[in-house]
Amino acid sequence: MSRAIFYTFLCFCLFCFRPSLGQDTNVKTIIDELLQKRFTTFDSLQKYTSRFRRDSLGITSFIDRSQKANYDFGEAFGENLYGIFLRDRSYYDESIAHHQRALTLAEAINDVELEVSILNMTGVVYRRIDAVSSALDNHNAALALAESQPKKSNALLKGIAISQNSIGNIYLLLRDYEQAEKFFKMAINSEINLTSDLGMAINYANLGITYEERELYDKALINYQKSLEYNEKINSDLGRVICHNSIGQVYLKQEKPQEALALIRPSLPKALEIGDKFYIALTYINLGWANSEVGNLSLGENYLLKGKNIAKENDQKQFLSLAYMHLSQLKEKTGDYNAALQYQRKSQEVQEAYLNEANHKYVSNLIYKYDTEQKKNTISLLQQNNEIAQIQLSQSRKNNIFILLVAFLILIILIILYRQTQLRNQKQRLNAEQKLMRSQMNPHFIFNALLSIRIYLQNSNLEDATNYLNQFAKLIRSILSSSLEKEITLAEELETMRLYVNIENIRFCNEIDYKETIDDQVDISAIKIPSLILQPFLENALWHGLQAKEGYKRLALDVKKKDEHYITITITDNGIGRKKTMEMPSEKINTQKKSIGINLTLKRLQNFSKNLRHNYTLNFIDLYDANENPKGTQVLLNLPIK
Numbered sequence: 001m002s003r004a005i006f007y008t009f010l011c012f013c014l015f016c017f018r019p020s021l022g023q024d025t026n027v028k029t030i031i032d033e034l035l036q037k038r039f040t041t042f043d044s045l046q047k048y049t050s051r052f053r054r055d056s057l058g059i060t061s062f063i064d065r066s067q068k069a070n071y072d073f074g075e076a077f078g079e080n081l082y083g084i085f086l087r088d089r090s091y092y093d094e095s096i097a098h099h100q101r102a103l104t105l106a107e108a109i110n111d112v113e114l115e116v117s118i119l120n121m122t123g124v125v126y127r128r129i130d131a132v133s134s135a136l137d138n139h140n141a142a143l144a145l146a147e148s149q150p151k152k153s154n155a156l157l158k159g160i161a162i163s164q165n166s167i168g169n170i171y172l173l174l175r176d177y178e179q180a181e182k183f184f185k186m187a188i189n190s191e192i193n194l195t196s197d198l199g200m201a202i203n204y205a206n207l208g209i210t211y212e213e214r215e216l217y218d219k220a221l222i223n224y225q226k227s228l229e230y231n232e233k234i235n236s237d238l239g240r241v242i243c244h245n246s247i248g249q250v251y252l253k254q255e256k257p258q259e260a261l262a263l264i265r266p267s268l269p270k271a272l273e274i275g276d277k278f279y280i281a282l283t284y285i286n287l288g289w290a291n292s293e294v295g296n297l298s299l300g301e302n303y304l305l306k307g308k309n310i311a312k313e314n315d316q317k318q319f320l321s322l323a324y325m326h327l328s329q330l331k332e333k334t335g336d337y338n339a340a341l342q343y344q345r346k347s348q349e350v351q352e353a354y355l356n357e358a359n360h361k362y363v364s365n366l367i368y369k370y371d372t373e374q375k376k377n378t379i380s381l382l383q384q385n386n387e388i389a390q391i392q393l394s395q396s397r398k399n400n401i402f403i404l405l406v407a408f409l410i411l412i413i414l415i416i417l418y419r420q421t422q423l424r425n426q427k428q429r430l431n432a433e434q435k436l437m438r439s440q441m442n443p444h445f446i447f448n449a450l451l452s453i454r455i456y457l458q459n460s461n462l463e464d465a466t467n468y469l470n471q472f473a474k475l476i477r478s479i480l481s482s483s484l485e486k487e488i489t490l491a492e493e494l495e496t497m498r499l500y501v502n503i504e505n506i507r508f509c510n511e512i513d514y515k516e517t518i519d520d521q522v523d524i525s526a527i528k529i530p531s532l533i534l535q536p537f538l539e540n541a542l543w544h545g546l547q548a549k550e551g552y553k554r555l556a557l558d559v560k561k562k563d564e565h566y567i568t569i570t571i572t573d574n575g576i577g578r579k580k581t582m583e584m585p586s587e588k589i590n591t592q593k594k595s596i597g598i599n600l601t602l603k604r605l606q607n608f609s610k611n612l613r614h615n616y617t618l619n620f621i622d623l624y625d626a627n628e629n630p631k632g633t634q635v636l637l638n639l640p641i642k
Contacts (some may be wrong), residue, residue: 076105257293545575577630
């Protein structure tokens with residue numbers, strides 16, 4: 001994952017419900033008034049407690065006195081407030097414990113507004129420690145609870161906006177930038193209705209990240225500047241620190257290190273004053289990066305080492321990987337290539353460990369949660385102490401089906417990981433077939449598919465979830481079976497491609513109209529072709545032709561008998577065309593990957609044809625309308641028949 005997404009989007013959501021108000025010196029008087037009035041609405045208590053929300057003694061005093069006075073609402077609110085206070089000072093375990101106590105109290109008095117706030121704030125903590133699954137659980141639970149209320153108060157509407165923002169952040173973590181953009185824009189619309197300057201600041205910053213990660217730097221800067229304007233309006237030092245770092249990162253990527261340094265350098269004293277080690281690590285690492293780029297290598301190394309140490313002490317894996325990466329680049333500039341190599345290896349090791357850990361936690365938590373029935377209590381999850389989950393599945397029979405299916409998927413993932421390890425240790429024996437299998441069977445694809453299916457589950461869309469789980473299991477089984485065979489029947493290949501397109505279509509919100517036409521003269525059960533030979537062409541059509549297409553999206557696969565020696569397989573999309581696709585900034589990164597995939601496919605087709613009397617032919621055709629405007633791409637593959 002790239003530099004910005006490691007930390008910027010996580011940071012921004014952490015100052016929710018932290019207005020910049022002056023602290024009242026007479027905290028005891030304020031608490032006396034609160035206990036006398038005994039407010040029972042979220043907004044009322046939010047207003048009064050804002051005067052001592054950064055005062056730990058004031059918060060704990062309010063909790064203790066509320067407990068003695070049997071003021072359950074006040075005690076629950078105070079516990080939630082203290083959880084936020086501890087989170088912002090990087091005491092994550094303690095923060096979760098106080099949020100758990102707050103949730104128990106809020107559920108006992110059946111206060112929905114408070115429950116929504118607690119669930120969202122708990123989710124924020126989990127995102128801070130990279131517990132993706134638990135974060136998603138809490139934010140989805142908060143969103144579902146808030147939207148289920150017939151009358152929505154201001155606090156509930158705010159809870160909906162925070163949940164939308166948070167789910168967008170999780171899509172950022174998964175690099176699904178289109179979905180992330182969608183949720184951030186939903187959150188912005190919610191914040192507009194609430195007239196919340198803080199919410200606008202948060203979501204414009206996150207929206208900027210979605211563009212930065214796609215190398216749309218001008219759009220990213222526009223949104224970061226909007227966020228900064230809102231932070232200036234509310235006089236948020238924390239917001240300034242985050243925005244200056246975000247804008248500085250874009251400047252660094254645009255090779256404007258002096259401009260970046262001028263923004264980031266003043267952020268350090270404010271980050272130190274705030275005291276949150278998360279932001280301190282962020283600023284040190286960015287300062288190290290910027291100084292390295294302007295030639296201040298010694299100073300840059302010093303900042304990077306400080307950021308690295310803070311990240312390591314606080315188990316901030318994403319920051320740690322970034323620090324190692326920039327240290328590697330710095331050492332390369334000094335000519336110390338051995339140290340550069342060592343830092344590069346450390347960066348990769350930390351990143352791989354994080355991704356594997358995140359995938360493992362996600363799937364393990366998924367199995368555990370669906371083994372429970374109708375629970376809405378805090379529970380202890382596998383490999384993650386004190387993670388919170390709320391599960392409401394109405395049919396125990398379907399629960400058992402999900403458990404079996406997910407357990408099967410776990411087994412498949414382990415098999416895939418084992419096969420990948422074997423292939424890495426046998427580099428000299430790799431051939432084009434094996435390389436293609438590895439690219440099609442990576443855990444990231446599996447993880448993203450599981451997340452999409454999971455969202456169906458948590459939205460109680462059990463029928464669609466069951467359908468896609470079944471299709472996904474069939475696809476994995478088909479891929480594993482195909483990897484053992486050099487050739488399969490055309491019927492088997494087409495079935496696998498249908499499963500593949502259906503799974504990928506989840507991430508397109510089922511917008512792709514996929515049609516398959518088979519000539520009556522073609523006996524697909526008798527014709528043998530290389531296994532998974534069509535997948536790279538379908539993948540290119542989906543992600544490089546149709547992804548940026550507006551409106552109706554069509555993908556067609558046609559099989560015809562050309563003559564007694566050949567069959568013709570045609571794949572046609574109505575996307576934006578190859579020329580326009582290559583003009584998009586993100587395609588600069590993907591070009592090499594696409595070339596490798598196509599080259600592997602060509603080698604496989606050559607191997608398939610060399611023992612036959614006739615050779616294959618492959619053509620890419622650009623389609624245009626009557627006005628010479630691009631209207632899609634066509635792949636024409638003539639395969640010899642054995």
